[in-house]
Amino acid sequence: TVGAVNDALQLRGISKEAALRCTDKNRFHKISSKQGLNRPRQQTVYSGEDLHQAIRAFGLPCILKPRRGSGSKGVVVIHDYLQVEQAVQEHLNHVHGDDTLTEEFLIGREFGIDAAVIRGSFQPVLIREKELTPLPYRQAVGLFTPPRLHNDERDAILEQTRLCAKAIGLNDCLVNADVVLAEDGQAYVLEITGRPAGLHVSSKIIPYATGIPFLKE
Numbered sequence: 249t250v251g252a253v254n255d256a257l258q259l260r261g262i263s264k265e266a267a268l269r270c271t272d273k274n275r276f277h278k279i280s281s282k283q284g285l286n287r288p289r290q291q292t293v294y295s296g297e298d299l300h301q302a303i304r305a306f307g308l309p310c311i312l313k314p315r316r317g318s319g320s321k322g323v324v325v326i327h328d329y330l331q332v333e334q335a336v337q338e339h340l341n342h343v344h345g346d347d348t349l350t351e352e353f354l355i356g357r358e359f360g361i362d363a364a365v366i367r368g369s370f371q372p373v374l375i376r377e378k379e380l381t382p383l384p385y386r387q388a389v390g391l392f393t394p395p396r397l398h399n400d401e402r403d404a405i406l407e408q409t410r411l412c413a414k415a416i417g418l419n420d421c422l423v424n425a426d427v428v429l430a431e432d433g434q435a436y437v438l439e440i441t442g443r444p445a446g447l448h449v450s451s452k453i454i455p456y457a458t459g460i461p462f463l464k465e
Contacts, residue, residue, distance in 0.1 A: 260420040262442035269416045270441040273349055274315050276416065283415040286408060286436045288352035299336050299348055304329070306350045311386070312339040315347040325353055325384040335384060356430035358438075359395060360388070361409045362445060362454055362462070363423040370410040370423075373462065374454050375402065391449070393457050401429055408435040418442045422450075422462075 251264035269275050277290045292315065293302045303310060303326065312335060313323045322342030324335045339348065360376040375397070379390030397405070409425045421442040428436045444450035444463060454462040 262421040263417060266417040266442055271316055279415055280412060285411055285415060286434050288354050288436060290349055290351045293348040293350060300332060302350055303332055309353040311351050311353045313349050313351060314343045315349055320387045323386050354428045354430045354436055356428045359405060359427045360445060361425040361427055365413055365418050365421060365423060368419055370413055372406050374458055404435040405429060408437050412437040412440050416440060
């Protein structure tokens with residue numbers, strides 16, 4: 249809605265197309281892959297009946313996630329074929345008619361990136377290392393900063409986020425991204441959006457960690 253208003257009134261800020269690319273994980277994957285960015289393998293499944301077969305064809309470990317949505321709802325990791333039935337049922341309880349993405353599960357450390365894109369210039373603000381729930385779920389239960397990163401790892405994470413924001417078309421907006429630093433040493437942007445992070449991250453954690461009144465600025 250914000251993107252549509254910005255387009256109609258020719259305002260600076262996220263566009264409708266950029267917002268759609270952020271909220272549709274399949275569209276995001278295709279655009280990122282076309283631009284040559286690091287991406288896990290991904291497949292779209294259009295019905296629950298096809299999901300079991302798709303998982304076996306895709307291979308394990310994999311992660312199930314709804315094509316749209318946020319907050320890790322319906323996101324389940326499968327490591328063993330004995331888990332498939334339960335994982336599929338838990339996932340479908342949250343999907344409510346949406347398509348399912350089967351995605352390669354990347355083993356590594358996950359980070360949250362807070363930034364802004366101002367007149368085409370990517371400005372990082374904070375990198376937050378995430379403490380996640382035990383598998384099979386992937387919800388953050390703790391954040392800490394500064395993260396345990398070497399300079400080259402930090403640079404790789406920020407560069408992939410910058411390239412991803414550019415590919416999606418984010419401009420004159422805040423940026424929140426989830427990035428995995430995988431065991432192969434590569435950074436993978438799992439999701440990115442042209443809005444601030446929720447759960448008091450932007451209103452409390454970023455100002456506390458950086459001294460920057462992020463939302464006010």
